[in-house]
Amino acid sequence: MTAISLSGIEKSFGATSVLNGIDLDITDGEFLTLVGPSGCGKSTLLRILAGLEAPTSGTVEIGGIAVNDMRPARRNLAMVFQSYALYPHLSVAQNMMTPLKLRDLPFAGRLPLLGPFFARTRYKAIMEQVRDTAQILKIDHLLDRKPGQLSGGQRQRAALGRAMVRKPVAFLMDEPLSNLDASLRIHMRSELAELHRALKTTFVYVTHDQAEALTMSDRMAVMMDGQILQLGASDEIYNDPRELRVAEFVGAPKINLLPGSLDKEGHAHCLDLPLSTCHNRCPCRVGQYRIASRDICRLCDKDVSESFSGQVVHKENLGADIYLHVAIMNASQRLVVRVSPAEGRTVSFGQTVHVRRERGQAMVFGKDGRRLELSRSLAEDVAEVA
Ligand SMILES: Nc1ncnc2c1ncn2[C@@H]1O[C@H](COP(=O)(O)OP(=O)(O)OP(=O)(O)O)[C@@H](O)[C@H]1O
Numbered sequence: 001m002t003a004i005s006l007s008g009i010e011k012s013f014g015a016t017s018v019l020n021g022i023d024l025d026i027t028d029g030e031f032l033t034l035v036g037p038s039g040c041g042k043s044t045l046l047r048i049l050a051g052l053e054a055p056t057s058g059t060v061e062i063g064g065i066a067v068n069d070m071r072p073a074r075r076n077l078a079m080v081f082q083s084y085a086l087y088p089h090l091s092v093a094q095n096m097m098t099p100l101k102l103r104d105l106p107f108a109g110r111l112p113l114l115g116p117f118f119a120r121t122r123y124k125a126i127m128e129q130v131r132d133t134a135q136i137l138k139i140d141h142l143l144d145r146k147p148g149q150l151s152g153g154q155r156q157r158a159a160l161g162r163a164m165v166r167k168p169v170a171f172l173m174d175e176p177l178s179n180l181d182a183s184l185r186i187h188m189r190s191e192l193a194e195l196h197r198a199l200k201t202t203f204v205y206v207t208h209d210q211a212e213a214l215t216m217s218d219r220m221a222v223m224m225d226g227q228i229l230q231l232g233a234s235d236e237i238y239n240d241p242r243e244l245r246v247a248e249f250v251g252a253p254k255i256n257l258l259p260g261s262l263d264k265e266g267h268a269h270c271l272d273l274p275l276s277t278c279h280n281r282c283p284c285r286v287g288q289y290r291i292a293s294r295d296i297c298r299l300c301d302k303d304v305s306e307s308f309s310g311q312v313v314h315k316e317n318l319g320a321d322i323y324l325h326v327a328i329m330n331a332s333q334r335l336v337v338r339v340s341p342a343e344g345r346t347v348s349f350g351q352t353v354h355v356r357r358e359r360g361q362a363m364v365f366g367k368d369g370r371r372l373e374l375s376r377s378l379a380e381d382v383a384e385v386a
Pocket residue numbers: 013016018036037038039040041042043044045207208
């Protein structure tokens with residue numbers, strides 16, 4: 001078992017604190033993504049795990065052994081960078097051989113007389129390993145080419161291949177797809193997920209792209225300001241965010257947010273419409289709340305009761321769906337309404353539309369951004385309004 005464990009990791013660069021107490025256990029063989037906005041400390045955390053950066057405090061363990069003082073090469077982790085970092089003057093095969101040849105150098109030096117024999121046998125073994133790996137990555141026909149003669153996706157695969165031949169205990173990947181064009185990136189996402197299933201090796205993957213994290217990982221850790229806000233399976237993070245910042249960061253289109261409030265009598269209001277009384281002793285207090293929900297609105301006719309009107313300020317055509325951005329409440333609030341292409345075609349920019357609220361999953365966040373556990377009655381009220 002080569003589970004990885006990070007505990008109490010803090011990192012400061014001078015007076016700047018970048019990581020503030022990270023605790024993270026990575027199971028052997030899982031695909032874990034560190035996702036968060038730019039500058040939140042993802043790369044720093046990955047570099048600490050790789051041994052390229054020392055934590056200010058905290059412990060890194062691999063397979064139950066503290067490795068804080070272990071050199072990066074001895075940790076047997078393979079790092080794949082956004083920039084590929086291939087040697088431009090070497091062929092793909094030579095690039096892929098490099099880690100194996102480097103590893104064997106001390107051994108060859110100790111047996112000078114038998115050197116040529118060992119070198120030949122070893123070369124054959126290494127070449128076999130390179131070919132096997134290249135086959136998995138579907139670049140076996142490109143082994144003689146130089147990196148400059150490859151497409152972005154092929155270069156990325158060669159860089160992965162060079163990491164794979166070492167049979168590391170884990171792959172650490174820092175935004176490995178961000179240099180690729182959009183369609184290749186989507187293609188490579190499924191290839192990486194497939195590769196992970198085939199290799200059954202731990203992947204720790206860094207990205208600022210929430211869609212990448214949602215589509216590929218077993219679990220994702222949402223990071224902000226040097227902390228992990230939430231760690232969980234992709235659908236748990238999407239459907240059950242514990243904080244407003246997580247809810248707003250994950251998911252496309254962005255979650256719809258409506259202002260809501262509770263008055264002294266326990267009456268809840270949302271969109272200026274009263275909800276029925278909150279009878280139970282739920283943790284809600286009088287005050288302002290934000291009510292969030294995904295996919296909550298539908299277009300409707302003008303005379304549908306409790307519908308509200310708004311102006312279409314943007315129309316996003318995604319092919320299978322169209323997202324209408326509708327400004328409501330004197331344009332101070334925007335909602336995204338998902339419609340079918342047929343429905344979307346009838347609506348134009350600037351048009352006034354009527355929106356009806358759907359009974360759907362709604363969440364209430366307090367002023368501090370924390371998700372509130374609602375009593376059933378209020379949760380039902382909110383779902384009805386949102
Ligand atoms: N060597 C350094 N010296 C000083 N500050 C640093 C150093 N390395 C990183 N930082 C700072 O630490 C913070 C986190 O950086 P990091 O590279 O980990 O972010 P990130 O989440 O990977 O962002 P991105 O998505 O843009 O790659 C940033 O504010 C960055 O400026």
